[in-house]
Amino acid sequence: xxxxxxxxxxxxxxxxxxxxxxxxxxxxxxxxxxxxxxxxxxxxxxxxxxxxxxxxxxxxxxxxxxxxxxxxxxxxxxxxxxxxxxxxxxxxxxxxxxxxxxxxxxxxxxxxxxxxxxxxxxxxxxxxxxxxxxxxxxxxxxxxxxxxx
Numbered sequence: 834x835x836x837x838x839x840x841x842x843x844x845x846x847x848x849x850x851x852x853x854x855x856x857x858x859x860x861x862x863x864x865x866x867x868x869x870x871x872x873x874x875x876x877x878x879x880x881x882x883x884x885x886x887x888x889x890x891x892x893x894x895x896x897x898x899x900x901x902x903x904x905x906x907x908x909x910x911x912x913x914x915x916x917x918x919x920x921x922x923x924x925x926x927x928x929x930x931x932x933x934x935x936x937x938x939x940x941x942x943x944x945x946x947x948x949x950x951x952x953x954x955x956x957x958x959x960x961x962x963x964x965x966x967x968x969x970x971x972x973x974x975x976x977x978x979x980x981x982x
Contacts, residue, residue, distance in 0.1 A: 838974060839865035841892035843875040843909060844927075845901040852954055853896070853927070856961040864969070867892065872904030876912055879919055892922060893974050897944075899928040899935060907938065914943035921975045925964060 844850045850868055857866065867890075869875040877883035879891070895913070899906035906926065913919045923945040928935070931949045939947050948964065951957045968974070 838893035838969060839867065839890070840894045840896055841867050841869060841875065841878065842896045843869045843872065843901075843906065844896070844898045845870055846898070849898070849950065852957055853961070856954070856958040857965070859958050860962045860965050862961070862965055862969075872901050872906065872909045875909050876904065879913065879916075891919075894968050895922055895924045896927045897924055899926060899930055899939070907935075907942070910939060910942050910944060923968065923972075923974065925968070 842850060842853060844853065847870075850870075854866065854868075867878065869878050875895075875897075878885045878888065881888045897906045897909060906928065910924055910926070913922065913924060920943070924943070926939050926944050926947045927950055928948075929950050936947050946964070948960055951960055
């Protein structure tokens with residue numbers, strides 16, 4: 834891709850958001866990151882409505898927390914994977930839950946990867962390093978043109 838790929842981070846906890854952002858920076862992640870603080874905010878962003886009306890930028894990768902009040906990550910994932918223009922965006926579940934039911938459900942809905950958030954900052958930094966290497970150095974992400982064709 835000629836432009837820097839960007840990610841959408843959907844996380845309701847400010848501390849977890851800041852730790853994830855610090856981990857991205859520590860891993861020299863220079864790509865733009867947009868933060869949505871809730872499931873409903875993420876859906877507005879993805880559909881270009883509400884505060885995001887007229888926004889055409891789509892993320893190349895979504896990091897999605899599961900356990901959020903209101904519209905949770907499972908519901909966001911279902912919406913993304915059932916929408917023609919969004920379903921090709923890879924969604925990485927980044928959550929504290931290691932519940933087998935959550936893992937199975939997310940993969941069944943269409944999650945690309947499921948990562949349990951490590952407890953320590955060092956563990957999170959290592960997980961982000963591995964994720965960054967895979968999604969931005971190894972995997973080929975769908976282009977904007979193919980997503981909306």
